[in-house]
Amino acid sequence: MSTYSIDEALTVFMPTLDVSAWLNNVGTLADHSKLDSPFNIQALADAKHLESSITSADFEIFDLKTRNALFAFARQKMNGFDTNPLARAVTHAFDAHKPYLLQKISTKQLPETVWSHVLLGIVISAFMEFFMQRAKPQLRMDVGGNLLAILNAGYLPCGWLPNTPYHESGYNPVGFVKDKSLPSFDYHSGVLLVY
Secondary structure, eight states: OOSSOHHHHHHHHGGGOOGGGTTTTTTOOSOGGGSOOSSOEEEOOOGGGHHHHHTOHHHHHHHHHHHHHHHHHHHHHTTTOOOHHHHHHHHHHHGGGHHHHHHHHHHTTOOTHIIIIIIHHHHHHHHHHHHHHHHOTTOOOOHHHHHHHHHHTTOOEEEEEESSOTTSTTOOSEEEETTTTEEEEOTTSEEEEEO
């Protein structure tokens, strides 16, 4: 199925995490054009709103919808491939950075939820995309990889403002392309908050 085993994929993927740069620039994003990203970006102006933004229903639904699209793709196009071993393996590998990042979160006076609600989730999604794209190159989901690029630039993705409330008109930022089973993210379906 994949050209890599999970362990081989981790060996290639983990060096793409520039953990030493993570969070270095939080709170300094005055000009979002500095970030080369397909997202519509808005800087979060005030740290006091960071916790509520990270734990907001909109950001949680954004994360769930994008990750669920990967699960669906694995079931439909990868013969029911179980993504749980990918999440477990990358979480275990990433845990080596946890003490350093928790210290950095504390030093930057960020809420501890940054670890569990943002950093870990982005790493899991980016690794799932990385692994699955090697098995099925037609997969175009790259949300996790693009969020990882923002982390590697030293900023913190921290919220999502959908163009339409999720409960209205079946809003979903994930669409399907080609044969209607390949998930694709609509980067214009909302605004990514970055701190």
